[in-house]
């Protein structure tokens with residue numbers, strides 16, 4: 361079948377001709393199971409046009425959604441984790457970091473940068489769940505602290521987008537210290553009267569909820585995001601009672617006074633920039 365073998369090499373499509381989300385690819389919503397063209401789903405800010413399910417997305421998507429023309433300067437892009445405890449579980453921690461970096465193209469579970477959002481200067485830190493469950497270790501804490509320093513120095517508002525399973529077990533106590541470090545920096549931001557907005561996305565739990573995610577001048581969330589400290593199973597077993605319906609959803613948390621408002625991802629940029637303009 362020689363006619364079936366490609367003899368000539370070099371029939372490649374240049375990168376600029378490749379479309380990021382070509383027509384003919386489909387996205388199936390895990391919530392309502394309905395089908396949407398990938399392209400339409402992307403244009404809809406990765407929310408389902410049928411049921412408004414907000415797909416989990418990474419820092420690349422949030423930066424593209426929020427920064428004008430996707431233009432921003434990334435801060436501390438090359439900061440990577442050490443192995444302070446020589447931690448080994450099913451594999452050694454440095455090997456796990458290397459493997460995750462190779463798989464995700466990320467250096468750690470948060471990216472930080474500054475740019476403009478509808479012409480308002482802003483510093484954004486956004487977590488990536490794909491990187492070891494968005495866990496908060498020394499690098500996450502340090503990058504957030506440094507991004508807050510940038511906010512302080514340049515008097516620009518700070519936006520934190522959280523998405524995390526909590527502290528990073530492989531760094532144990534070092535992870536927990538990040539809660540204190542980031543909270544202390546946020547207190548300085550508050551003293552300088554520089555606005556801090558915290559956006560909680562699905563899921564935001566553990567030490568992240570217990571520190572910077574709940575310390576915003578405004579704590580806001582995407583619809584139906586899971587927000588909590590310990591997981592529902594752990595709580596149920598501890599208190600020996602069934603939990604109320606919708607427990608730990610953004611809507612439940614809002615109703616009980618822990619959130620200021622819930623924002624649809626499609627409106628996120630406009631809502632945030634008008635809020636920051638009002639706070640100026």
Ligand SMILES: [Zn+2]
Pocket residue numbers: 389390391392393394408409410411412413
């Ligand atoms: Zn759906």
